[in-house]
Amino acid sequence: MDLVESSLLKATAAMVVVLAVGILAGLAMDEARTDFLRDEIRDTELQTETFLVTQQYLRNSSNNYCGVMSDRIPEIADKNAQIGRDLEEFSSKSIGQKDEYQYLTNKYYINELRLYVMLQNYNARCDADANAIMFFFDGSMDSKRQGAVLTEYRENVDNQTYVFSYNIDADHSEILEMLKTDYEVRDGPVIVIDGNDVYREYVPLKRLKQVID
Numbered sequence: 001m002d003l004v005e006s007s008l009l010k011a012t013a014a015m016v017v018v019l020a021v022g023i024l025a026g027l028a029m030d031e032a033r034t035d036f037l038r039d040e041i042r043d044t045e046l047q048t049e050t051f052l053v054t055q056q057y058l059r060n061s062s063n064n065y066c067g068v069m070s071d072r073i074p075e076i077a078d079k080n081a082q083i084g085r086d087l088e089e090f091s092s093k094s095i096g097q098k099d100e101y102q103y104l105t106n107k108y109y110i111n112e113l114r115l116y117v118m119l120q121n122y123n124a125r126c127d128a129d130a131n132a133i134m135f136f137f138d139g140s141m142d143s144k145r146q147g148a149v150l151t152e153y154r155e156n157v158d159n160q161t162y163v164f165s166y167n168i169d170a171d172h173s174e175i176l177e178m179l180k181t182d183y184e185v186r187d188g189p190v191i192v193i194d195g196n197d198v199y200r201e202y203v204p205l206k207r208l209k210q211v212i213d
Contacts, residue, residue: 106175109173131212166180
């Protein structure tokens with residue numbers, strides 16, 4: 001074996017070692033991300049179940065019910081929204097746990113629908129006017145722009161508006177498929193305001209303010 005061939009073999013072996021270490025490190029990070037998301041979703045599930053039990057317990061006392069719910073809804077909604085952002089970020093970096101991420105996504109969508117129903121009940125019972133927006137998005141530029149507009153509206157215009165986001169490209173769940181069928185969603189972006197008004201196009205901030213107000 002000449003010197004050149006020997007050097008190539010050593011370089012190849014070194015590359016394999018580096019690649020293997022990189023994959024193992026990536027898998028370890030992937031597992032850490034999955035554990036983090038699992039803990040976050042479990043915590044939100046517990047909060048949601050506590051919310052539902054409290055809702056049933058307080059059903060005969062409108063004053064207590066409305067006061068407790070007005071405090072709890074924003075907390076649970078913010079937590080669930082952060083989990084959605086974490087799922088989007090972590091799933092794009094996942095190496096070997098796609099099935100686990102899909103399972104966690106399904107659990108997240110279950111929590112979202114529970115929260116959506118609770119918000120409707122709260123509005124009806126307490127004569128509240130919290131807005132619920134379902135946002136169906138894909139990888140298009142209009143979907144990214146719509147997501148930015150909804151975030152700005154929630155943070156700077158009306159923090160009593162809650163956004164429930166659904167990735168129609170990457171995610172698959174019975175709940176998502178049911179909602180897509182119900183609102184005839186095929187491409188993003190699509191926003192559904194309070195379960196009634198459906199917009200199948202990009203809605204800029206100025207127009208969003210008008211249609212919600």
